[in-house]
Amino acid sequence: MNEDKRVPCSGCSLLCDDIIVIEKDKSNYDIIGACLKGIQKFEQRNSKNRILSPYIRQNNELVKVEWDEAIKKTIKLIKGSLNPILYGFSTTSCETQLKAIKLAQKINGFIDSNSTICQGKVLNSAKKKGITTITLTEIINKSDVIILWGFNAVESIPRLLSKVLFSRGKFRLTGREIKTLIIIDTYKNASFKVLGTKDLALIVEPDKDIDLIKILKKICKNNIKLPNEGTAGIDKEDIKRFITYLLNSENIVIFIGQGLLKIQKDGNPLEKLLDLIDIINNKNKNGRISTVMMGGHYNMAGFEHIALSYIGKNQNIQFQNRKLIQTKMNIISKIKERDFDLSIIVGTDAISHFPSEISKILTSRPIILIDNRKSGTYFVADIVLPTAITGIESEGLAFRFDHVPIKLKKIMNPPNDIPNDEELLDKIISKLDKNNVNSD
Amino acid sequence: MEMLLNIVRMIDYDQAFEFTESEIESIGEKLAISFINSKDFKEMYLVPSLNLHLSNKYGDIIVKFKQNENLPKGIILMPVSIWSNQLTYTINGDIIYKNIKIQVEGTRDQITKFDDIIKNLKI
Numbered sequence: 208m209n210e211d212k213r214v215p216c217s218g219c220s221l222l223c224d225d226i227i228v229i230e231k232d233k234s235n236y237d238i239i240g241a242c243l244k245g246i247q248k249f250e251q252r253n254s255k256n257r258i259l260s261p262y263i264r265q266n267n268e269l270v271k272v273e274w275d276e277a278i279k280k281t282i283k284l285i286k287g288s289l290n291p292i293l294y295g296f297s298t299t300s301c302e303t304q305l306k307a308i309k310l311a312q313k314i315n316g317f318i319d320s321n322s323t324i325c326q327g328k329v330l331n332s333a334k335k336k337g338i339t340t341i342t343l344t345e346i347i348n349k350s351d352v353i354i355l356w357g358f359n360a361v362e363s364i365p366r367l368l369s370k371v372l373f374s375r376g377k378f379r380l381t382g383r384e385i386k387t388l389i390i391i392d393t394y395k396n397a398s399f400k401v402l403g404t405k406d407l408a409l410i411v412e413p414d415k416d417i418d419l420i421k422i423l424k425k426i427c428k429n430n431i432k433l434p435n436e437g438t439a440g441i442d443k444e445d446i447k448r449f450i451t452y453l454l455n456s457e458n459i460v461i462f463i464g465q466g467l468l469k470i471q472k473d474g475n476p477l478e479k480l481l482d483l484i485d486i487i488n489n490k491n492k493n494g495r496i497s498t499v500m501m502g503g504h505y506n507m508a509g510f511e512h513i514a515l516s517y518i519g520k521n522q523n524i525q526f527q528n529r530k531l532i533q534t535k536m537n538i539i540s541k542i543k544e545r546d547f548d549l550s551i552i553v554g555t556d557a558i559s560h561f562p563s564e565i566s567k568i569l570t571s572r573p574i575i576l577i578d579n580r581k582s583g584t585y586f587v588a589d590i591v592l593p594t595a596i597t598g599i600e601s602e603g604l605a606f607r608f609d610h611v612p613i614k615l616k617k618i619m620n621p622p623n624d625i626p627n628d629e630e631l632l633d634k635i636i637s638k639l640d641k642n643n644v645n646s647d
Numbered sequence: 648m649e650m651l652l653n654i655v656r657m658i659d660y661d662q663a664f665e666f667t668e669s670e671i672e673s674i675g676e677k678l679a680i681s682f683i684n685s686k687d688f689k690e691m692y693l694v695p696s697l698n699l700h701l702s703n704k705y706g707d708i709i710v711k712f713k714q715n716e717n718l719p720k721g722i723i724l725m726p727v728s729i730w731s732n733q734l735t736y737t738i739n740g741d742i743i744y745k746n747i748k749i750q751v752e753g754t755r756d757q758i759t760k761f762d763d764i765i766k767n768l769k770i
Contacts, residue, residue, distance in 0.1 A: 243658055267769075324742050362658040393653065393746070394724070396715035410719065413651050413746040465655075469745045470738070505657060525682045540740040559728055562735040562742060563706050563768065570769050583729045 214616045217298075217505040217598030218245035220608040221343075221364045228618055236618070242365035251596060252619070256581040258593035259623050266563040269591065281590055282638045284573055285314055288549035294538050295555035297321035297504035300615065303628035304506070306554060308524065312637055317525045317547070318509035319538040321555055326500035326608075327522050328468050330511060332477035336485060341460055341497035343610045348376035349458040354389045356480075357416070357466020358501050359396040364608070368401055373461075387452060391416070392466055408447055415439035416467055418477040419446075424483045426450055427490060453487055457494035466502050485554025501608060504555075505598070508606035542568050552577045553628060554594075556582035577631060594628045601627035650683075650723045652701065652747040654731045661726035678728035679708070679758045682715040683751075687723075699755040708759045723751060728754055729764055745747035 215224040218241065227239040228249075238249045251257065261277030262269040285291065293311050296304050299322055304320070311318035320327070329338070346353070353372055362369045368388075375382040388406040390398055393413050402408055411419055419439040425431050427450070437443045453459065461484070467476050484496045501510065511521040518531050519525060525534040541547055542565050549572055550557075558566045559582060566587075576588035579596050595601040600621035607613050621627070626634065660677050683701055693699075699712045701723070708730050718724060718731035727744075736743055 328741075359656060363656045365658065394722055396655070397658075399717070413653075413722070466745060469743060470741060537740045539737050539742060543737060543740075558768065559732060560731060562737055563733045563764075565737065565742075566732070566768050569756055583761075583765070587769050 212494050214618060215598065215605075215613050216241050216245040217596075217605065217615055218242070219240050219364050220502050220601035221367055221370070222505060222509060222605060222607045222613045222615075223366055224613060234619070234622075244365055248596075249599060249623065251580060252599055252622075254580070257622075258579060258581060258585070261593065261624065262588075262591040264589045265279065268460060269588075274394070277590060277592060278634065278638060279573055281592065282642060284549055284575060284590065285635070285639065286642065288314065288316075290547050291316040291549040291551060292538065292541055292547040293318040293551045293553065294557060295321060295553040296510050297325075297507040298554040298597070299628045300597050300601075300605060301506065301509045301513050301612075302603050303553070303597075303632060304510050305517060306629050306632040306636070308514060308517055310551075310632055311524065311637060312518075312526045312529050313636060315526045315529065317523075317536075317538075317541055317550075318514075319523055319541075320507065320514075321504055321560075322510055323503060323522045323537050324539070324560075325465065325468070325504075326463075326507055327511060329463055329477055329498070329500040330521065332475060333481060336478070336481045338481060339484065339495060340610065341499060342611055343370065343607065345381075345458075345497075346371045346460050346499075347374050350376075350460045351379065351385060352387045352389065352452050352456040352459040354391065354459065354461040355398055356391045356461055357468070358462045358464025359392070359398050360462065360501075361397040361401065362535045363464070363503050364501065367462075368398070372401070387456075389449065389452065389607070391419075407445065407452070409441050409445055409449065410441035414422065414469070414471045416516060417471045417479055417542045420476055420479040420483055421473070422446070423450065423453070424479065424486060425485050427454065427483065453496070455492055455493070459494065459496040461496060461498045462501050463498055463584075477638050496597075499578065499609060506605035508608060508610050509604070512606055512610070516573055539565060545571075547572060549573050549575070551577070552584055552588075553577040554579075556584050556645075558583035558587055560621035577628060579625075592631060593625050594631055595621035595625050597627065600625075601629075603627075648687070648751050650687070650721050650749060650751045652723050652725060652731070652749045653733055654725050654727055654735065654744040654747075657724075657726040674761050675730075675758055678726055679710040679730045680726065681710050682718060682724040683712055683713045684718040684720050684722065685714045685716060686720050687751075688714050691753060692753070693753045697755060700752050700754040700756070700757055701734060701749050703734055703747065703749045705736045708733045708764075709754055709756050710758055723749070731763065733759075733764065760768065763766055 216226045226546045229237040391409040422438045515521045570587045573589045577592045598615035602617040
């Protein structure tokens with residue numbers, strides 16, 4: 208085991224770097240400081256759903272096979288494919304993400320990450336207008352108002368509020384007392400239990416966030432009067448208080464969750480929110496509003512950085528003749544229109560995350576799954592290739608939710624000499640190269 | 648009864664499965680579950696021993712339910728899972744996870760088994 212016992216946790220995108228690991232014996236250790244989600248991540252190493260051998264589907268049953276046979280079959284499937292898709296990568300290292308993009312380029316595939324159906328939507332909305340971002344350290348040191356919009360921090364990123372709300376920062380020495388929490392959601396989620404007397408709970412009617420944003424825009428821009436009946440199910444007095452905070456605070460941070468990603472009747476609430484932030488930031492000379500995109504998987508932000516720096520595009524990457532070509536399709540429309548003949552899924556459970564209409568089409572073509580645990584996708588895959596758990600059994604780089612890179616550490620060796628994701632993709636690429644040389 | 652389904656992250660349910668839960672029999676215990684308001688519970692004449700049949704034009708499932716006082720009337724919650732995704736759909740390449748119109752009714756039928764969902768997918 209590595210002597211340095213303080214390790215980052217890859218349980219979620221907060222990547223807490225204050226976890227203490229104390230070794231009990233060769234395969235067991237005590238974890239100190241991790242949340243429930245983090246502890247489960249560390250326990251995954253010895254969990255029953257761990258995949259420890261490669262499998263191939265034969266007569267509709269997954270049969271355990273040797274690595275050579277599994278790789279041979281994988282190469283055969285890839286070489287026989289004219290239109291492969293690669294998907295996942297939000298729970299893999301940046302090194303793996305880069306290798307996967309190179310593989311997609313080699314096999315003229317389409318590659319996309321989980322971010323495309325999650326926090327990547329915020330980045331797409333920001334392409335026209337721009338976005339003011341902020342780091343975790345800045346939030347701790349400077350923020351006086353924290354807004355959770357469509358985001359249940361307590362159950363998604365469990366230690367987030369202990370770091371940003373209950374902490375004392377350089378310019379916020381009194382800690383929680385000086386910080387205001389505002390939560391906007393369609394129901395009282397678990398995070399509402401954290402609210403204090405001076406905080407604000409705004410229960411918005413379903414799909415009416417955009418109405419609230421529009422009225423805020425009008426008030427901030429043109430100083431119009433608030434309607435007496437309130438807006439979007441929110442009381443007039445609460446909206447008044449909300450506006451007071453928005454216009455008079457020094458450093459506001461808005462955490463954007465899945466609840467705000469859905470297109471609503473009158474448009475895209477994200478675009479309207481970014482407009483509102485722009486108006487307020489221009490008007491408020493004493494402070495600013497920043498946004499943070501909240502994705503749950505520990506390296507969702509990583510794929511955006513790696514893809515953008517390597518190929519110049521962050522999502523929906525289609526290669527043809529080993530060159531990037533423009534496409535309007537994303538992973539969902541690719542599958543829905545049956546524009547693929549093989550899928551390579553890495554480190555995600557697509558079958559459980561996609562609607563059944565999409566999953567049915569996905570399972571109609573061969574699936575190669577690279578993952579370390581059994582999931583819905585495992586039970587429909589044609590080839591299963593197990594890998595080491597990044598952040599426990601292999602090291603690698605990951606981008607925290609605030610787009611700050613954190614180095615994940617290797618604590619222990621993987622069981623059965625399982626390769627890590629990067630090594631496995633490397634092996635597949637080198638076998639494809641070798642086969643090409645032989646066929647020449 | 649028509650309700651709005653919201654699919655959300657729940658640390659004691661979907662998040663637990665994400666990393667460590669494994670046995671097929673126990674997956675349903677954690678994930679084939681929904682949460683409704685007590686007023687809806689009374690209005691639908693439900694009793695705790697019943698299950699809920701949730702359906703829309705995209706699919707249908709039978710899941711357990713629990714009452715949650717914090718939910719507004721007409722809203723039903725489910726953790727992210729293969730069960731809840733039987734009712735989700737797509738519009739212009741976007742997956743809709745929030746405020747999905749569904750029909751909800753009590754049933755004595757057993758919860759939809761994981762195996763049956765998988766078999767239905769892999770036709």
